[in-house]
Structures are given as structure tokens and as C-alpha cells.
Amino acid sequence: MANTTLLSHGNSTGATSVPSLPPMPTDLASLWTFLYSFTGLGDWAKLFLIGGAIESIRRLMSTIWTYILDMFFLSAEFEEHEEPYNWMMVWLSKQPSWSTARSIQVSTHRYGQSGTANLLPGEEGQPGDSKKTVAYLPAHNRTQYIWFKRTWLQISRTETQTDMYNRYPEQRLQISMFTRGHKTLNDLLLEAKRAYKTEAEDRINLYVADSRYNEWSLTGCRPKRPLSSVVLDKGVKEHLLADARDFMASEKWYAERGIPWRRGYLLHGCPGSGKTSLIHALAGELNLPIYVISLAKRGLDDSNLNELISRLPSRSLALMEDIDAAFYRGLTREPPQPEQNTSGPPPPPGAPPPASPQGVTLSGLLGAIDGVTAQEGRILFATTNKYSALDPALTRPGRLDIHIEFELAGRWQAEELFKCFFPPTMEDESEADEDILEPLIDFDEKSPIIEHAASLEGPQRLAVSFADNREPCPPMTAGEVSRLAKEFADRIPEREFSMAAIQGLLMQYKTRPHLAIEETAAWVERERRRRTDAEKKDTVVPVEKIPSTPPTTDEKIAPSP
Ligand SMILES: Nc1ncnc2c1ncn2[C@@H]1O[C@H](COP(=O)(O)OP(=O)(O)OP(=O)(O)O)[C@@H](O)[C@H]1O
Numbered sequence: 389m390a391n392t393t394l395l396s397h398g399n400s401t402g403a404t405s406v407p408s409l410p411p412m413p414t415d416l417a418s419l420w421t422f423l424y425s426f427t428g429l430g431d432w433a434k435l436f437l438i439g440g441a442i443e444s445i446r447r448l449m450s451t452i453w454t455y456i457l458d459m460f461f462l463s464a465e466f467e468e469h470e471e472p473y474n475w476m477m478v479w480l481s482k483q484p485s486w487s488t489a490r491s492i493q494v495s496t497h498r499y500g501q502s503g504t505a506n507l508l509p510g511e512e513g514q515p516g517d518s519k520k521t522v523a524y525l526p527a528h529n530r531t532q533y534i535w536f537k538r539t540w541l542q543i544s545r546t547e548t549q550t551d552m553y554n555r556y557p558e559q560r561l562q563i564s565m566f567t568r569g570h571k572t573l574n575d576l577l578l579e580a581k582r583a584y585k586t587e588a589e590d591r592i593n594l595y596v597a598d599s600r601y602n603e604w605s606l607t608g609c610r611p612k613r614p615l616s617s618v619v620l621d622k623g624v625k626e627h628l629l630a631d632a633r634d635f636m637a638s639e640k641w642y643a644e645r646g647i648p649w650r651r652g653y654l655l656h657g658c659p660g661s662g663k664t665s666l667i668h669a670l671a672g673e674l675n676l677p678i679y680v681i682s683l684a685k686r687g688l689d690d691s692n693l694n695e696l697i698s699r700l701p702s703r704s705l706a707l708m709e710d711i712d713a714a715f716y717r718g719l720t721r722e723p724p725q726p727e728q729n730t731s732g733p734p735p736p737p738g739a740p741p742p743a744s745p746q747g748v749t750l751s752g753l754l755g756a757i758d759g760v761t762a763q764e765g766r767i768l769f770a771t772t773n774k775y776s777a778l779d780p781a782l783t784r785p786g787r788l789d790i791h792i793e794f795e796l797a798g799r800w801q802a803e804e805l806f807k808c809f810f811p812p813t814m815e816d817e818s819e820a821d822e823d824i825l826e827p828l829i830d831f832d833e834k835s836p837i838i839e840h841a842a843s844l845e846g847p848q849r850l851a852v853s854f855a856d857n858r859e860p861c862p863p864m865t866a867g868e869v870s871r872l873a874k875e876f877a878d879r880i881p882e883r884e885f886s887m888a889a890i891q892g893l894l895m896q897y898k899t900r901p902h903l904a905i906e907e908t909a910a911w912v913e914r915e916r917r918r919r920t921d922a923e924k925k926d927t928v929v930p931v932e933k934i935p936s937t938p939p940t941t942d943e944k945i946a947p948s949p
Pocket residue numbers: 617618619620657658659660661662663664665666771772773794805887888889891941942943944
């Protein structure tokens with residue numbers, strides 16, 4: 389009241405009067421009464437309380453819902469760099485649901501299966517093409533539903549960013565299902581794995597190191613190569629196969645004697661003699677995937693290599709090609725020397741030494757091959773063309789137990805290779821009939837194409853030889869093939885050319901065995917001349933110019949590092 393009086397007094401000049409304020413609160417109750425006296429604030433308080441209550445109820449409901457979902461829904465995630473992702477994608481591509489789905493991805497990706505898949509459903513394609521059709525898959529960033537054995541599956545595919553430039557986006561697949569136990573998921577995985585394996589039955593999976601995660605990643609697969617197509621001196625491949633089979637079946641034997649269950653093979657010798665081809669064929673026989681280790685790969689150092697080798701799955705085949713070439717100046721136990729920078733300004737004082745060009749050292753490699761972290765149950769194959777450059781520590785038993793030398797082709801190998809190229813297509817005739825087939829090379833008796841080819845000379849003749857490779861091979865009995873093979877081998881000098889070179893010769897006459905034999909002597913002369921010229925010039929032998937591109941059967945398992 390005193391205030392009011394005061395104000396009244398102040399307004400004695402005739403100004404309008406101001407209503408009096410409630411007294412200032414002195415305790416909590418009066419503070420509440422004081423605040424409540426402001427009508428707007430009271431409404432705000434009500435709103436606040438109601439909003440808070442609604443949000444709490446929403447959160448509670450969400451927790452209960454998540455709990456219910458967790459109880460009744462099972463959610464499985466698949467990441468692109470892991471193998472189950474490929475199983476699932478192959479399985480999904482086989483589901484008929486996508487042919488009627490409203491939102492799909494049309495994909496030519498084969499998820500670890502080899503070959504291309506470019507045909508559309510119903511499309512015929514060229515003869516000889518792969519008959520694989522493009523796959524229909526669930527679209528990205530959409531949730532889709534399909535049934536699996538009366539269980540409802542919710543499928544979502546997403547792409548996650550792995551670095552700030554999103555250079556290597558990673559695909560993820562999430563499958564949720566309305567089920568309490570893991571049985572349905574196991575059944576699904578089993579079915580997907582089976583579908584994947586059926587597709588890959590006659591193939592070998594190839595893995596290389598993925599530098600992003602330093603993990604193995606499936607790069608593709610190759611058709612299995614029949615062991616019979618690799619022609620080596622008698623008994624070599626049989627011995628190797630028997631040894632590898634025995635090793636795979638001897639886990640207990642190794643454990644009982646405390647010997648690490650590992651086996652190493654070193655294949656050495658001249659280029660193009662079948663080292664890689666043999667490994668490829670053996671992997672197919674043993675049904676093992678191949679893990680290619682490129683020691684010269686940029687960024688691979690001792691610790692990465694160690695980690696990779698320790699991550700090799702048991703029962704796998706690790707391949708180190710050109711093991712000598714992986715090292716900067718041959719294999720040595722010396723630590724890597726940093727390169728001398730002879731050009732450009734000298735490094736500032738205190739600057740770190742330049743990075744060594746040598747990522748993996750010999751001691752790092754030795755440790756990785758048989759160190760404590762090295763995986764058990766794996767077979768290691770190493771190849772080299774420079775056996776003498778290898779350190780004895782690397783080639784000692786325990787690391788590389790069996791060494792096999794590959795020589796230039798012998799006559800017997802040339803003969804067998806010829807038989808591989810021209811298998812018999814007719815039943816053997818009686819002995820009497822076989823005699824009629826003599827003499828072996830008789831161009832008068834051959835088809836007009838052969839007659840024409842025989843009448844040509846030099847490069848023209850070579851050009852015709854490729855153009856005519858589409859002609860069917862003349863039918864031959866086993867007896868005739870044997871005689872032709874012998875005739876061919878007699879014209880190949882013993883241990884002078886590699887099997888790859890002889891294969892190159894036969895490739896030019898894929899369907900004309902007689903012409904191949906006829907051409908052999910000239911080919912040998914040409915090769916010798918080329919070699920002498922190259923030796924004179926001391927240069928690399930250039931590959932012979934080929935007039936048209938024949939189909940290639942490059943059997944390299946992995947690209948050279
Ligand atoms: N012994 C062989 N039997 C059958 N084919 C062979 C043989 N040797 C080589 N070839 C053929 O030659 C080509 C090259 O063979 P491969 O790559 O296996 O030789 P390599 O010894 O591993 O050569 P490099 O040492 O240069 O890597 C392949 O196409 C393969 O089919």
C-alpha cells in the first residue's frame with residue numbers, strides 16, 4: 389500500500405494511476421501463488437507437464453515395442469566384404485519374388501561366380517556365350533518382403549560410406565524375420581550357401597587381400613582345370629596330389645607329434661612350364677579355394693602380411709607367385725635400405741627417412757609363413773623362376789617342404805599336349821583299317837581348306853591358319869591321334885622350348901592337327917632365329933605378331949603383382 393500511496397502521490401499532477409503489484413514471495417508456497425498469479429505462465433506450465441508426460445509415454449511404448457520386436461524378430465546383417473553376403477545375394481537373385489516386385493535392381497554382378505551375366509530373361513545370345521541372365525535383386529534403400537518357408541523376411545539393402553570421398557561405398561544387407569529361435573536363420577544360411585556352392589561347384593574361388601580392411605576378399609572364381617590337362621614328366625603331379633591329399637587328412641597325426649599342421653611346396657623352373665597351371669589344377673582336385681598373396685603389392689608390409697596369413701582359413705591353399713620378384717634386390721635377410729635420392733633437393737635436416745620401396749622383408753616373410761600366428765591346415769605354394777636367388781632359410785623343410793623343378797618341354801610332354809588339343813572323336817577302327825591311315829601327313833587326302841593353307845607361304849599362311857580355326861576338326865580315332873602326336877613330338881627338339889611356347893604353336897591350328905605338324909619344323913626354325921636375334925640385341929624377345937586375335941587360354945591364376 390505504501391508503494392501505491394507513493395505512486396499516487398507522484399501522480400498528483402493528473403497522470404493515470406498504475407495498479408499495485410502483489411507482495412514479493414518469501415517462501416515456496418507463496419512463490420507458486422506468485423507465479424500462478426501470472427495466467428500465461430500457468431498455461432505454459434500445464435503444457436510442459438502434459439508434453440513431458442506424452443514424450444515419456446512415447447519412449448516407454450517405443451522401448452516396449454523394441455523389446456517385443458527383439459523377442460519375436462531376428463535381425464541378421466551381412467557385409468559386402470564377407471562371404472555370407474555373396475551367399476545371400478546369389479540366393480536372393482534366385483528368388484522368383486523379384487520378377488513381380490515394383491522396385492528392383494537389375495544387376496550383372498555375379499557375386500563371386502565367374503563369367504558374365506548379360507542376357508535378359510528370354511534372350512538367346514550368341515552361340516558359345518555364357519547363358520547367364522541378369523539378376524533381379526532387391527533395390528537399395530528400400531525395405532522389401534519375401535517369404536521363406538512360411539517365415540516372413542524383411543530385406544533392406546543399404547550402402548555405407550567408408551571414407552570422406554565415398555570412393556569405396558560398402559554394401560550391407562539386413563534380413564529380419566519373424567521368429568524367436570535361430571533355426572530359420574540357420575536354414576536360410578544353409579540354403580543360401582548350398583545355392584552358392586551349386587553355382588560354384590566346378591569352380592575355384594579366388595581371394596586377394598583387400599587393402600581397405602587387410603582382409604581376404606573374394607575376387608572371382610575360375611573353372612576347375614582338369615589335372616590331365618597339365619602335362620608334366622611322369623609321376624610328378626600324381627606324387628604331388630597324393631602328398632597334398634595325405635597332408636589334408638593328417639591333422640591328428642601332426643597334432644600328436646607336435647608338428648605344425650602346415651605344408652609348403654616350391655615350384656621352380658623356367659617360365660611357361662606349367663607351375664601356375666599345376667597349382668590351379670591341384671586346387672580343383674582338392675576342392676580348396678586359392679588365396680593369392682602378392683608380396684610386391686604396394687602398402688603390404690610385414691605386419692599386414694602376418695595378419696593376412698593368420699586370417700587364412702584352415703583348409704585353404706595360399707599362393708605366392710614369383711616369390712623372388714617380390715623383393716627389391718633378391719631375397720636377403722638384410723633390413724631394407726632406404727633409396728638414395730640422387731635427384732632433387734636434399735631432405736631438410738630432421739626429416740624422416742624416405743619410405744623403403746621394400747614393403748615385406750625376408751624375416752617378415754619367414755615369420756608369417758611359420759610364426760606362431762600362422763594358420764594351421766593350410767597349403768602354401770610358392771613359385772619362382774630364380775631358385776638360386778632364394779635364401780636357404782625360406783626354402784628349408786617346414787617352410788617349403790617339397791621342391792619341384794619344372795624344365796623345358798620334353799618330347800613326351802609335347803606328345804601329350806598334342807593329344808589334349810586333339811582328342812579322338814571316332815571309335816578306334818580295326819588294326820587293318822588303321823594301316824590305311826598311313827602315311828601320316830598327306831595333304832592330297834585333306835580337306836580343301838588344308839590344301840589351300842598348304843599352298844600358301846609365310847605370313848599369309850599364318851593368317852589363313854587363324855581364319856580357318858572355326859572349321860571343325862577332322863574326326864580321328866585314338867590310334868590316329870596317337871600316331872599324329874608322336875609325329876608332332878618327333879619334330880619338337882627335346883628340352884628346347886617351354887610348354888607355353890608349344891601350346892602357342894598348337895593354338896594356331898586348333899582344328900587342324902595335320903597342318904600343325906606340317907608347320908612345326910618351320911616354327912622351330914623361326915623360334916631359333918628369333919632367339920638368336922634377341923640374344924644378339926640382348927633385348928627381350930618380342931611376341932610374334934599375330935595377324936588376328938585367337939582366343940586365349942591364359943591360365944594365370946591371378947594378375948602378376
Ligand atoms: N606342363 C604344361 N602342361 C600343359 N600346359 C602348360 C604346361 N606348361 C605351360 N602350359 C600352358 O602355358 C601357359 C603358361 O603356363 P603357366 O602360367 O602355368 O606357366 P608358369 O610356369 O607358371 O609360368 P611363369 O613362371 O612365367 O609364371 C598356360 O596357358 C598353360 O596352359
